[in-house]
Amino acid sequence: MPAGNPQVASPVFLGVDVGSTTTKAVALSGGRVVGRSLKPTGEDFAASARAVAGEAAPGKRAFTVGTGYGRRVVSGADRTLTEITCLALGARSLDDKAAACLDIGGQDAKFIWLTPDGRPSGFALNDRCAAGTGRFLELAAERIGLPLGEWGEVELAEAEGLTLSATCGVFAESELVGHLASGAGPRALAAASALSIALRMPPLAHQAGRPGMPPAGGLVLAGGVA
Known part of the structure; x- marks a missing residue:
């Protein structure tokens, strides 16, 4: 860097996912993961969100997104998004050819088909108690x-x-x-x-709008079971 030019730190973007079982946070800066945290959600969703956010991005944040069951309790969130949207965008960022995402979490399972531009085109959630989670x-x-x-x-x-x-x-x-x-x-x-x-996942893919497992374009697995 030329002399006299102070180095400007890249802005930090924070994502907080308050799930039914665990609460997660990831901080990105300059396209890289610079912080992360994961804790059991417990009874106080807001406290869990604050804890992981503070660990993942203790300094100033340019933008914060909340998602998950408790997304509305993420303090200071600039925007909230559903897990379906976040999973679709995250899957495509990991694999630009991904055609679907399967998320098996603590309390439910979700199957999401993706459009060519990485947005959800159809999804289904399991409706059978906890046996598939x-x-x-x-x-x-x-x-x-x-x-x-x-x-x-x-x-x-x-x-x-x-x-x-x-x-x-x-x-x-x-x-x-x-x-x-x-x-x-x-x-x-x-x-x-x-x-x-x-064995419960192929029917879920069918309910989401298209039959067939695995998807021709590839499948991204997410959630704790992955």
């Missing part, structure tokens, strides 16, 4: 005694033919108990639980 996986992990942190090493083939057919989280948990009583192992039940969620 991250919360069910948390319950399953507790029930079978296999921490979620170890599930990434489990292969779907280890399900050994076990199935979970219930669409309600409570009934699905009861199925797990029955399989445990029959002698099924933790890894087999973890695989069966993950597979049960995966």
Whole structure:
């Protein structure tokens, strides 16, 4: 930089997602991630939003966007957007050929088809209790005694033919108990639980407006389950 020209810092743009289970914040400056934070949402949505925003971008912010279930409690937000819009734009920013985005969060799952310019053209949300969400996986992990942190090493083939057919989280948990009583192992039940969620996603894509999985242009996975 030439002498005498003070370096001007790039403006900081902050996004805060107040979800049902976790609250996240990401700060961007000059096209790069310069700060991030993630915390359990807890009972006080506004406090969670303030906490992650303060950690991700403690200084001056040029613009702040709030999204998620608690987007309206994001203090100082210049704009609020739905998760559907943010997921669509985020998916296309990660993959310029992405045709769809699948978000499996703590309390729901969303499938979003994208237009050529990266906007949502159709979407659907699961309507079947918690059986197709991250919360069910948390319950399953507790029930079978296999921490979620170890599930990434489990292969779907280890399900050994076990199935979970219930669409309600409570009934699905009861199925797990029955399989445990029959002698099924933790890894087999973890695989069966993950597979049960995966099998619920193609119908969600169809409900969103188009059949077919995976999308021809590519699929971006989002949410804690990803």
